[in-house]
Amino acid sequence: MDRTPSTAEKELLARTRPFATQDIARAGWNIAATYGALIVAVALAAAAPWWPLRVAGTFLEALVLVRAFILFHDFMHGALLPGSRVTRLLFHVQGLLTLTPARIWNDTHNHHHANTARIAASAAGTFTTWTTDTWKKASRWQRLAYVIERHPLTFVTGYVGAFLLGLCLVPFLKNPLRYASSGLAVLVHVALSVAVWRVFGPGVYLSAMLGPLVVAYALGVYLFYSQHNFPDVEIREDSRWTHAGAALEASSYLHCGPVLAWFTGNIGYHHVHHLNPRIPFYRLPEAMAAIPELQNPRVTTLRPGDMLACLRQNLWDPEQGRMVRYPTV
Known part of the structure; x- marks a missing residue:
């Protein structure tokens, strides 16, 4: 198996390093602005005198939580003040509070970056992708599990499935010593939930804690899914897989306006991020603007039609060289 990058790919990666x-x-x-916005959003969701404002606060808080997560994500990549003890403490605490403990996040997410669009790789840290041949050979129960994993309802319930269970409870039960922080995150989350309910009441718990988390995690899971499962994604066998190829051909550019780009921490520049994850989120647009090879990406949007197209990408067909829908028979 030879996955040695070509000279052109090495040169491309070298041109991203200045960023x-x-x-x-x-x-x-950016850190101060994000946490300032989060304080305002929480206050609006918890204490606004008019219930429609609380609902608005719920969704605003969810969007700011997505941005706060991107800051955590960048720090874990070494792209956001990695040498600062203050930011290390800040983001490790945030990881516990938001069900993304640093140890399990690094283990799964680093695997994701090292194996994106490699059909033979395990699915740790990402969504399982089968070939059409794998689907034909699978049992009925295996197919059902695959369909459930990629079903829209799984994204909607990402708060429980992907985060509370996937990143916390299940890893802790499998390996309590390595993933002690995942167990701690569950304990902290349950204790905080009970405290908010008892001190502030169920209304505040729903509008300022549970509601924002459910919305933020659903959006986050969909973004993660859609940026590697879109109509013109290309998945390669080991013999043809390279890091740069996976970044440019299997990581999309989410085309959106500046407001949504702010809330999502520029994660829409996903092809740039996968090419060099050490580029800080606030410099991703600069890198794309400066490097011609990054300016013709595979594009997705949050328009309903494009979202539906991403959700319909179910199986990789090696003969056609594209993703296809489930067989109808």
Whole structure:
């Protein structure tokens, strides 16, 4: 098996490195602005005098939580003030509070980056992708499990399935010593939920804690799914797989306006991020604008039609070289 990058791919990666540098002032401002916005959103969701404002606060808080997660995600990649003890403490605490403990996140997400669009790789840290041949050979129960994993309801319930169970409870039960932080995250989450319910009441719990988490995790899971499961994605066998190829051909660019780009922490520049995950989120647009090879990406949007198209990408057909829907018979 030869997955050695070509000279062109090495040169492309080298041209991204100038953007993988820290700007302490910009990083600090982005962290402060994000947590400032989160405080405002929580206050609106919890204490607004008019219930429609609380609902608005719920959705605003969910969007800011997505952005806060991207900051955590960047820190884990070493792309956001990695040498700062303050940010290390901040994001490790955030990871516990938001059901993304650092140990399990690093283990699964690093595997994802190292194996994106490689059909032979295990599905740790990502969605399972079968070939049409695998589907034909699978049992009825195996097919059902595959369909459930990729079903829209699984995204909607991502708070429980992907985060509470997938990143916390299940890893802890399988390996309590390695994933002790995952067990701690569950305990902290349950204790905090009970405290908010008892001190502030069920209304505040629903509008300022449970509601934002459910919405944020559903959006986050869909974004993660759609940026590697879209109509013109290309999945390769081991012999043809390279890091740069996976970044450019199997990681999409989410085309959206500046407001949504702010809330999603520029994660829409996913092809750039996968090419060099050490580029801070606030420099991803600069890298794309400066490097011609990054300016013709595979594009997705959050328009209903494009979302439906992503959700219909179910199986990889090696003969056609594209994703296809489930067989009708």
